[in-house]
Amino acid sequence: MSDTQGVRPQSAAEISDWDFEADVVIAGYGIAGVAAAIEAAEAGADVLVLERTGGWGGAASLSGGFIYLGGGTPLQKALGFEDTPENMEKFMLAALGPGVDEAKIHDYCQGSVEHFNWLVAQGVPFKEEFWGEPGWEPPHDEGLMYSGGENSAPFKDIATPAPRGHLPQMQNKRIGEQGGGYMLMKPLTDAAEKLGVRAEYDIRIQRLIVDGDRVVGVVAKRYGKLLNIRARRGVVLATGSFAYETKMIEGYAPRLIGRPAAAIEEHDGIGIRVAQALGAELAHMDATEVAFFGDPQTMVRGIMVNGRGQRYIAEDTYPGRIGQATLIQQDNQAFLIIDEDGLEEAQKTETSSPYFRQPPTWAAETVEELESDMGLPAGSLQATVEVYNRHAASGSDPLLGKKEQWVRPIGTPVAGFDMRGFTAGFTLGGLRTDLDSRVMHVTGEPIPGLYAAGRCTSGVCAGGYASGTSLGDGSFYGRRAGRAAAHDASN
Amino acid sequence: MSDTQGVRPQSAAEISDWDFEADVVIAGYGIAGVAAAIEAAEAGADVLVLERTGGWGGAASLSGGFIYLGGGTPLQKALGFEDTPENMEKFMLAALGPGVDEAKIHDYCQGSVEHFNWLVAQGVPFKEEFWGEPGWEPPHDEGLMYSGGENSAPFKDIATPAPRGHLPQMQNKRIGEQGGGYMLMKPLTDAAEKLGVRAEYDIRIQRLIVDGDRVVGVVAKRYGKLLNIRARRGVVLATGSFAYETKMIEGYAPRLIGRPAAAIEEHDGIGIRVAQALGAELAHMDATEVAFFGDPQTMVRGIMVNGRGQRYIAEDTYPGRIGQATLIQQDNQAFLIIDEDGLEEAQKTETSSPYFRQPPTWAAETVEELESDMGLPAGSLQATVEVYNRHAASGSDPLLGKKEQWVRPIGTPVAGFDMRGFTAGFTLGGLRTDLDSRVMHVTGEPIPGLYAAGRCTSGVCAGGYASGTSLGDGSFYGRRAGRAAAHDASN
Numbered sequence: 015m016s017d018t019q020g021v022r023p024q025s026a027a028e029i030s031d032w033d034f035e036a037d038v039v040i041a042g043y044g045i046a047g048v049a050a051a052i053e054a055a056e057a058g059a060d061v062l063v064l065e066r067t068g069g070w071g072g073a074a075s076l077s078g079g080f081i082y083l084g085g086g087t088p089l090q091k092a093l094g095f096e097d098t099p100e101n102m103e104k105f106m107l108a109a110l111g112p113g114v115d116e117a118k119i120h121d122y123c124q125g126s127v128e129h130f131n132w133l134v135a136q137g138v139p140f141k142e143e144f145w146g147e148p149g150w151e152p153p154h155d156e157g158l159m160y161s162g163g164e165n166s167a168p169f170k171d172i173a174t175p176a177p178r179g180h181l182p183q184m185q186n187k188r189i190g191e192q193g194g195g196y197m198l199m200k201p202l203t204d205a206a207e208k209l210g211v212r213a214e215y216d217i218r219i220q221r222l223i224v225d226g227d228r229v230v231g232v233v234a235k236r237y238g239k240l241l242n243i244r245a246r247r248g249v250v251l252a253t254g255s256f257a258y259e260t261k262m263i264e265g266y267a268p269r270l271i272g273r274p275a276a277a278i279e280e281h282d283g284i285g286i287r288v289a290q291a292l293g294a295e296l297a298h299m300d301a302t303e304v305a306f307f308g309d310p311q312t313m314v315r316g317i318m319v320n321g322r323g324q325r326y327i328a329e330d331t332y333p334g335r336i337g338q339a340t341l342i343q344q345d346n347q348a349f350l351i352i353d354e355d356g357l358e359e360a361q362k363t364e365t366s367s368p369y370f371r372q373p374p375t376w377a378a379e380t381v382e383e384l385e386s387d388m389g390l391p392a393g394s395l396q397a398t399v400e401v402y403n404r405h406a407a408s409g410s411d412p413l414l415g416k417k418e419q420w421v422r423p424i425g426t427p428v429a430g431f432d433m434r435g436f437t438a439g440f441t442l443g444g445l446r447t448d449l450d451s452r453v454m455h456v457t458g459e460p461i462p463g464l465y466a467a468g469r470c471t472s473g474v475c476a477g478g479y480a481s482g483t484s485l486g487d488g489s490f491y492g493r494r495a496g497r498a499a500a501h502d503a504s505n
Numbered sequence: 506m507s508d509t510q511g512v513r514p515q516s517a518a519e520i521s522d523w524d525f526e527a528d529v530v531i532a533g534y535g536i537a538g539v540a541a542a543i544e545a546a547e548a549g550a551d552v553l554v555l556e557r558t559g560g561w562g563g564a565a566s567l568s569g570g571f572i573y574l575g576g577g578t579p580l581q582k583a584l585g586f587e588d589t590p591e592n593m594e595k596f597m598l599a600a601l602g603p604g605v606d607e608a609k610i611h612d613y614c615q616g617s618v619e620h621f622n623w624l625v626a627q628g629v630p631f632k633e634e635f636w637g638e639p640g641w642e643p644p645h646d647e648g649l650m651y652s653g654g655e656n657s658a659p660f661k662d663i664a665t666p667a668p669r670g671h672l673p674q675m676q677n678k679r680i681g682e683q684g685g686g687y688m689l690m691k692p693l694t695d696a697a698e699k700l701g702v703r704a705e706y707d708i709r710i711q712r713l714i715v716d717g718d719r720v721v722g723v724v725a726k727r728y729g730k731l732l733n734i735r736a737r738r739g740v741v742l743a744t745g746s747f748a749y750e751t752k753m754i755e756g757y758a759p760r761l762i763g764r765p766a767a768a769i770e771e772h773d774g775i776g777i778r779v780a781q782a783l784g785a786e787l788a789h790m791d792a793t794e795v796a797f798f799g800d801p802q803t804m805v806r807g808i809m810v811n812g813r814g815q816r817y818i819a820e821d822t823y824p825g826r827i828g829q830a831t832l833i834q835q836d837n838q839a840f841l842i843i844d845e846d847g848l849e850e851a852q853k854t855e856t857s858s859p860y861f862r863q864p865p866t867w868a869a870e871t872v873e874e875l876e877s878d879m880g881l882p883a884g885s886l887q888a889t890v891e892v893y894n895r896h897a898a899s900g901s902d903p904l905l906g907k908k909e910q911w912v913r914p915i916g917t918p919v920a921g922f923d924m925r926g927f928t929a930g931f932t933l934g935g936l937r938t939d940l941d942s943r944v945m946h947v948t949g950e951p952i953p954g955l956y957a958a959g960r961c962t963s964g965v966c967a968g969g970y971a972s973g974t975s976l977g978d979g980s981f982y983g984r985r986a987g988r989a990a991a992h993d994a995s996n
Contacts, residue, residue, distance in 0.1 A: 020948035022784065113759025227513075261949075265788040265937065268604025268967060290947045291784040293513065297756040300791035322904050324815045343834040391903035393895050397888035404884050412882035413813050446756065456781045457511035458752075476759060 019221065021287040024233055026225040032244040034214065036062035038499045039232060039245035041219045041285060044072020045485050046252035046468025048202040049492030050499070052136065055209035057500035059247060063211060064234055066218040066253075066280055070203045071196075073254055073278045073440075073469075074485055078151045079194025080161055081489065082482030084178035085123055087130040093144045093158055097176035099123040104173035106474060109162055110483065113298065113476040121449050122474055122490055129490050130180065137201030141183040148310035150333055150481070151193050153365050155183045162480025163332035167415025179482045198485065217241065222249065222288050222464070229292070229463035248463050248499030251453070252492060255469035256283030257440040266299035267441050269341055275305050275438030277469075285470035286444050292461055295454045297472035299443035303479045306337030307436040308350065309367035312360040314420045316352030317402055318433075320344040323385065323394035325402065328414040334479050341437040349388065350431040351381075351399070353424050374429035381428055388430050399424050442479065444471045451495035463502060465495035510712065512778040515724055517716040523735040525705065527553035529990045530723060530736035532710045532776060535563020536976050537743035537959025539693040540983030541990070543627065546700035548991035550738060554702060555725055557709040557744075557771055561694045562687075564745055564769045564931075564960075565976055569642045570685025571652055572980065573973030575669035576614055578621040580649055584635045588667035590614040595664035597965060600653055601974065604789065604967040612940050613965055613981055620981050621671065628692030632674040639801035641824055641972070642684050644856045646674045653971025654823035658906025670973045689976065708732065713740065713779050713955070720783070720954035739954050739990030742944070743983060746960035747774030748931040757790035758932050760832055766796050766929030768960075776961035777935050783952055786945045788963035790934035794970045797828030798927040799841065800858030803851040805911045807843025808893055809924075811835040814876065814885035816893065819905040825970050832928040840879065841922040842872075842890065844915050865920035872919055879921050890915050933970065935962045942986035954993060956986035 037059035040047045047063055048070065054061045063070075084090060085099035103123040107114060134140065145152035145159045152159055161179025163169050182194035206213075216236055223231035223242065231244040256262040257277035263270050274281075290296070314330045320340075327339045340348045352360075357374075360366050378384035385395035403423040405412055411421050445453050445466045452460035453471075467473075473487030529545040531538045534556035545552045554561075575581060576590035594614040598605060625631065636643035636650045643650055652670025654660050673685035697704075707727055714722035714733065722735040747753040748768035754761050765772075781787070805821045811831075818830045831839045843851075848865075851857050869875035876886035894914040896903055902912050936944050936957045943951035944962075958964075964978030 020950075022946075022948060111759065112762065113755050264604050265786070265963075266790070268602065268789075271603065287947050290781075290786070293782040293784065295756070295781070296787070296790075298759075298791075299757070299787075300789075322816075325813075391892065391896065393892040394904060397892050401882065401884040401888050405882065413885060455513075456778050457513060459511075472756075 021221050021291045023222045023224045023292055026223050026230050029223065029242050031242065033241040034062055035244040035246065036060050036212070037247040038250060038496065039064065039243055040250040040252055041232060042072060042252035042254060042468070043070040043213060044252060044254060044468060044488070045074035045199065046488040046492035046495070047072070047250070048199065048206055049489040050250045050252060050467060050496030051206040051211040052202065052209060053493040053496030054500040055206065055211050057497055059500035061211045062243070063213040064217045064219060064232070064243065065213060065215050068215050070213065071199050073276065073281065074488070075196045075199040076278065077193065077195035077276060077485065078481070079182050079198050080179045080482030080485060081133070081198070082161065082178050082480055082486035083126045083130045083180045084176055085126040087127050087180065089130065089140050089142065089158055089180060090176060092142045095176045096174070099126065101173050101176065102126065102178065105162070105164055105169055108172045109169055109480060110475045110478040114474065115472070115476070117449060119474050122487060125490065133489070136205045138198055139183040140180055144177065147363070147365070148314045148330060149365050150310065152181065155185070157181050157183060161332060161482050163335050166331035166417065167328045219253070219284060219288065222292060224292070227462055229461060245463070248465055248502045250495045250499055251285035251289060251445070251464070251466035251470050252468045253285035253470050254278070254281040255441045256286060257281045259283040266443065267302050270302050270439055270441065273438040275440060276303065277440040285466060289445050289453050289461070289464065289466065292464070293455050294461060295446040295456045297443060297446040298476045301442035301475060301477050302439045303334060303442060303484065304337035304341045304437050304439040306333050306340060308333065308336070308433055309360070309365070309370055311363040311366050312352065312357065312370040313350055315356035315360050316350045317398070317424065319349050319351055319395065319398060321347030323390040323398050325398055325414060328411070328416045330416050330420045332480065334481060337437050337439065338479065346434060346437055348433040348436065350433055351384070351395070351424060351428065353426060353428045355425060357429060370431065375432040376430040377427060379427050381426070384428050384430055441469065442472065442475045444469060447471045447491065449494065450498040451491045452498065465499050467491040467495045512712050512782045514713045514715045514783055517714050517721050520714065520733050522733065524732040525553055526735040526737065527551045527703070528736070528738040529741060529987065530555065530734055531741040531743055532723060533563060533743035533745060533959070534561040534704060535743060535745060535959060535979070536565035536690065537979040537983035537986070538563070538741070539690065539697055540980040541741045541743060541958060541987030542697040542702040543693065543700060544984040544987030545991040546697065546702050548988055550991035552702045553734070554704040555708045555710060555723070555734065556704060556706050559706050561704065562690050564767065564772065565979070566687045566690040567769065568684065568686035568767060568976065569972070570673045570689050571670045571973030571976060572624070572689070573652065573669050573971055573977035574617045574621045574671045575667055576617040578618050578671065580621065580631050580633065580671060581667060583633045584649055586667045587665070590617065592664050592667065593617065593669065596653070596655055596660055599663045600660055600971060601966045601969040605965065606963070606967070608940060610965050613978060616981065624980070627696045629689055630674040631671055635668065638854070638856070639805045639821060640856050641801065643672065646676070648672050648674060652823060652973050654826050657822035657908065658819045710744070710775060710779065713783060715783070718953055720952060736954070739956055739993045741986045741990055742776035742780060742936070742955070742957035742961050743959045744776035744961050745769070745772040746932040747777060748772045750774040757934065758793050761793050761930055761932065764929040766931060767794065768931040776957060780936050780944050780952070780955065780957065783955070784946050785952060786937040786947045788934060788937040789967045792933035792966060792968050793930045794825060794933060794975065795828035795832045795928050795930040797824050797831060799824065799827070799924055800851070800856070800861055802854040802857050803843065803848065803861045804841055806847035806851050807841050808889070808915065810840050810842055810886065810889060812838030814881040814889050816889055816905060819902070819907045821907050821911045823971065825972060828928050828930065829970065837925060837928055839924040839927065841924055842875070842886070842915060842919065844917060844919045846916060848920060861922065866923040867921040868918060870918050872917070875919050875921055932960065933963065933966045935960060938962045938982065940985065941989040942982045943989065956990050958982040958986045
């Protein structure tokens with residue numbers, strides 16, 4: 015095998031010995047992989063999962079654990095929130111574009127309640143408690159939260175707000191600990207094991223094996239040795255994002271250069287690469303989740319301004335939207351302006367961040383002085399605060415629609431926090447797949463025998479993001495991939 | 506041949522009769538195709554160009570004709586402008602990213618003077634006259650102009666400003682006529698013809714023909730009949746952008762949905778598709794040029810504000826930057842605020858646009874009244890104008906750095922022009938190629954026998970754009986493709 019073969023497909027005709035065989039071979043034991051494994055096994059397939067690290071979990075088990083679900087889940091209903099698949103779809107179409115896969119979003123919303131029930135049936139626990147404060151995650155083990163700006167401008171006027179961030183319950187969770195991702199993955203991998211799913215660890219896929227146009231296996235490497243693994247029915251790629259593959263980031267999503275987050279170093283795009291080598295279609299390779307390392311409880315009590323001292327986003331929206339707006343639309347320039355009272359109030363909240371307990375970058379007796387200290391043009395920040403205060407006096411924010419609850423004139427003394435470079439994220443683009451998670455060729459036809467789900471695919475997000483959509487479409491379309499591969503009897 | 510073969514490569518072993526043969530086969534007779542044809546023929550190759558329309562020209566011949574060149578071209582020198590390859594490189598690195606191909610930009614800047622001389626040697630005429638007024642193009646046949654915001658903030662402080670938009674001279678050009686693109690393409694196609702380059706028209710490529718990993722020809726269609734065309738040395742893809750391929754736009758560059766421009770309907774991404782089917786690497790598929798249908802002579806005399814009444818860009822910069830900033834960073838919301846004096850002055854300029862000769866969308870006696878008429882929050886536009894005027898009184902613009910020449914307080918009466926939806930553009934992303942225009946496989950190795958240039962490739966632009974960079978890298982790397990293919994003796 016030549017050195018330049020790399021991710022190029024290998025012909026099955028060249029292979030005489032198979033090291034492993036299964037009906038369905040799944041690459042990656044994160045959320046998409048485990049969901050595929052369970053469904054494939056339940057459909058009667060003999061399933062083998064290949065995981066490059068020493069254990070199951072992937073990025074999912076290290077994550078907060080949000081799964082974006084709605085349309086009237088039992089948890090939403092128990093907590094008194096009304097939602098319908100149509101209402102959920104309206105929000106997702108508005109928030110996750112432009113250029114979303116409309117069929118996929120429709121499908122996802124229609125299947126969302128069933129998917130929630132399936133997760134519960136696998137043993138994933140959700141506590142019937144709602145967390146309504148601004149934040150990235152609940153501080154304890156609450157099971158439901160707004161996670162995409164549904165109840166903030168502009169979406170609160172587009173669809174009826176409903177919280178859809180469903181969180182698996184982590185027993186005895188303390189603030190600052192890892193979230194519910196582990197309690198999502200643990201019951202699912204237990205369920206897979208009970209169904210007889212086999213897993214091999216420390217094994218890394220290298221390329222696909224093809225028989226004509228059809229994918230019939232993978233070549234993988236373990237401890238330097240190449241192994242040939244035959245998939246009698248189908249191969250499922252579930253290898254995660256390309257957030258840690260520098261060359262792909264430079265070429266496809268350069269705004270993330272130097273700032274990968276909420277991904278793991280194993281996320282090197284291999285699943286995308288091996289399928290590209292077969293002519294697979296891609297989508298939205300520039301799309302990224304963008305985390306913003308600012309405390310929502312503090313931000314909501316001040317105003318966020320850009321490098322020109324102008325407000326640019328409703329401070330009470332989903333912080334991931336603040337991250338995207340800051341990185342993509344404001345050249346990563348962001349400052350929080352907050353008065354002493356606001357800061358003190360924020361510091362009393364349970365989830366306030368240590369950053370805002372340190373002395374602010376700038377502190378001043380007047381906005382004029384703060385503006386000067388920050389190096390902003392004379393009058394610029396003053397004008398921003400004056401316009402904000404003018405309307406805040408009557409509890410409104412006509413410029414950006416921050417909710418009345420959080421609107422209060424900025425007083426003095428006043429502080430500025432430098433929040434430039436507070437962004438980091440992971441990639442959302444990848445292989446284009448259909449509703450059965452079949453990997454599409456650039457011809458528009460599926461590639462026979464090849465399935466994919468999770469962050470090596472383009473899912474429900476094209477441009478925007480809401481917490482939980484990644485574990486959401488990863489698990490939802492992981493299941494589809496497992497089921498479709500198990501029923502793929504063509505090999 | 507099955508219906509689903511589409512763009513999938515075809516094996517040479519299946520082909521018994523060749524309808525055409527040449528050393529170098531070039532798909533597309535626009536700027537990249539003609540540059541490749543000339544160089545390949547000069548290197549001694551027998552060259553065949555396949556063009557899907559009835560004649561040569563492509564998008565290039567309908568364009569303004571800008572070629573982005575510098576580093577001290579004879580035209581720059583004759584007109585008294587100093588420039589070096591290093592200075593040009595500084596600008597291009599700053600303006601065309603993030604994520605630019607640094608090696609390609611370095612190479613392009615180093616070769617720029619030679620490339621200018623080559624164009625002149627082919628008979629492309631450049632008039633030794635500079636046009637220094639704001640605008641998209643010179644009104645007459647001037648040969649040199651700023652075309653990327655080199656002399657505006659922020660670039661004027663990053664690299665020494667030098668105009669690099671080189672324009673072929675169109676005899677007797679009148680305002681409103683097509684620009685120099687024809688006078689770029691005419692001498693080049695004449696030169697190609699003299700060198701014995703053959704061209705076949707009304708013939709459209711369908712897929713590549715391969716012998717193992719090597720590209721050895723193309724299948725093309727003419728009047729419903731499939732033709733097999735053998736390339737003894739190499740195939741050059743020069744088929745233009747994907748601006749008119751709706752599905753690719755939705756999947757890769759959704760901000761351009763419904764607004765293709767400066768491209769031609771033939772730009773359906775076919776060159777990208779046939780190479781993707783071979784495992785070709787892509788880059789920057791989301792990148793787009795964005796034209797803005799506003800008259801720079803008018804815009805520069807007012808202030809541009811977004812949907813919140815805030816300024817967001819120096820109004821005297823390259824209008825394509827205004828287009829990108831408006832579409833990508835301001836959700837396509839743009840308004841021009843200009844006073845009566847400024848408007849009257851603009852209307853006296855030679856190139857002012859008819860749009861601004863019509864009554865403005867809103868006209869008012871005061872900024873407060875205008876703000877209210879425009880539906881902006883009370884105080885918002887007033888604050889913007891106050892801050893602008895405060896500094897304009899002393900001729901400065903610390904917020905955005907508009908040049909002193911154009912800074913003057915906004916007086917009354919005052920008008921607002923609605924410029925929402927004034928953007929349109931073409932795609933800049935495509936196949937990843939190396940400095941010899943070899944199409945790269947996702948393995949990082951070139952695909953043997955396959956070359957590409959022009960807008961089916963990712964060139965010097967990753968995110969930003971300057972007028973002339975597209976014809977610039979199309980011609981520059983078109984030449985490289987032709988030369989490399991002619992010397993590719995492996996078939």
